[in-house]
Amino acid sequence: GExxxxxxxxxxxxxxxxxxxxxxxxxxxxNYFPWYKQxxxxxPQLIIDIRSNVGEKKDQRIAVTLNKTAKHxxxxxxxxxxxxxxVYFCAASIGTYKYIFGTGxxxxxxx
Amino acid sequence: KAGVTQxxxxxxxxxxxxxxxxxxxxxxxxSVSWYQQTPGxxxxxxxxxxxxxxxxxxxxxxxxxxxxxxxSRSEMxxxxxxxxxxxxxxxxxxxxxxxxxxxxxxxxxxxTVL
Numbered sequence: 001g002e003x004x005x006x007x008x009x010x011x012x013x014x015x016x017x018x019x020x021x022x023x024x025x026x027x028x029x030x031n032y033f034p035w036y037k038q039x040x041x042x043x044p045q046l047i048i049d050i051r052s053n054v055g056e057k058k059d060q061r062i063a064v065t066l067n068k069t070a071k072h073x074x075x076x077x078x079x080x081x082x083x084x085x086x087v088y089f090c091a092a093s094i095g096t097y098k099y100i101f102g103t104g105x106x107x108x109x110x111x
Numbered sequence: 112k113a114g115v116t117q118x119x120x121x122x123x124x125x126x127x128x129x130x131x132x133x134x135x136x137x138x139x140x141x142s143v144s145w146y147q148q149t150p151g152x153x154x155x156x157x158x159x160x161x162x163x164x165x166x167x168x169x170x171x172x173x174x175x176x177x178x179x180x181x182x183s184r185s186e187m188x189x190x191x192x193x194x195x196x197x198x199x200x201x202x203x204x205x206x207x208x209x210x211x212x213x214x215x216x217x218x219x220x221x222x223t224v225l
Contacts, residue, residue, distance in 0.1 A: 032211035043115075043201065043216040044154075051211065089154060093210035098144065098167050101154040 002027045002094045006102025013080050014110050021105045023090035024072040032093040033066060033073050038104075039086045047088075048075070080109045112137055115204050115217035123223045129190040132220045136183050136204030142166075143185040144214060145177060148199040157200075160185050161208035189222075197224045 005024045013019045025033075031052035036044035050057045050064045050073065057064050061080075066073040073092075077084055087106050091099040116135045124130050136143050145157040156169040160179035177187040183204075189196055199221050203214035 034213060036216075043218045046213055046215070049213060095167075095210065098156050098159055098169075098210055099214065100156065101146075103153040 002100055004090060004092050004100050004102045006090050006105060008105060009103065010106045010108070012108045012110060015080060015082060017080055019075075019077045019080055019084070019107055019109075021075045021088055021090070021107070022072060023074070023092070023102050024070075025092040025100075026071070027092065027094055028071065030071075030092040030094060032099075033064070034091050034099070035064060035075050036089045036091070037086045038089065044089060077107075080107075082109050082111050085109045112139075115202060115215055117200075117202055117217040117220050119220060120218065121221050121223075123225065124192050125225050126192055126194060128192050129188060130192060130222060131186055131188045132200055132202075132222075134185045134187075134202035134204075134217055136185070136202075137215055140204035140206050140215075141183050142205045142208040142212070143179060143183065144203045144205075145185070145187050146201045146203065147171070148201055148219070149197075154201070157187065159208060166208050192224045194224050197222060 034049035037047045038044040061078045063076040087104045089104050090102040094100045118133045142161045144159040147155045158168045159166045163179045174190045179185045199219045201219045203216045205212040205214045
């Protein structure tokens with residue numbers, strides 16, 4: 001069935017370093033790929049998204065890249081800060097009506 | 112604009128009981144989706160409603176049901192609760208029922224089944 005694989009499940013980086021989270025999707029028709037950040041006890045918040053007609057999108061310290069041929073997309077966070085510590089979820093559109101989510105990456109930024 | 116709201120925020124029930132959770136979408140959003148979040152399974156899609164109609168349903172048993180009202184508010188119901196139903200239930204709203212339309216999440220309802 002359709003699925004989204006997300007790696008790694010946990011990631012620890014030193015403050016100021018970069019963090020990269022990778023996702024692979026199975027449905028070649030997927031055309032929308034959002035990333036959500038969920039801090040402990042809070043709701044998932046959209047941080048960036050990308051559509052299939054774009055290969056890369058950047059918003060300050062956050063960027064997402066998409067390789068449609070390989071069916072994978074990645075989140076890049078540069079100059080990480082302690083407040084970046086959270087669980088990050090990728091998602092891919094499946095069919096007409098819904099997303100399927102990756103299993104999440106717990107990012108810890110060490111001061 | 113006010114964000115997505117969910118009530119109640121916390122619930123404790125016992126096995127066999129039933130529960131109803133409520134979600135009010137962002138004003139102007141007509142599509143509401145429900146997700147179950149557990150530590151082991153991540154975010155699992157339950158169902159989506161638009162114009163009071165269920166548009167899509169995930170792989171959950173029939174004990175899980177929902178509905179949407181004319182003002183786009185949505186409720187989900189779980190009957191005959193099981194211990195494994197303990198989870199954070201999140202709803203998300205979007206303007207239209209299109210998977211390319213961004214979904215915005217509510218704070219969730221934490222359900223504990225004893």
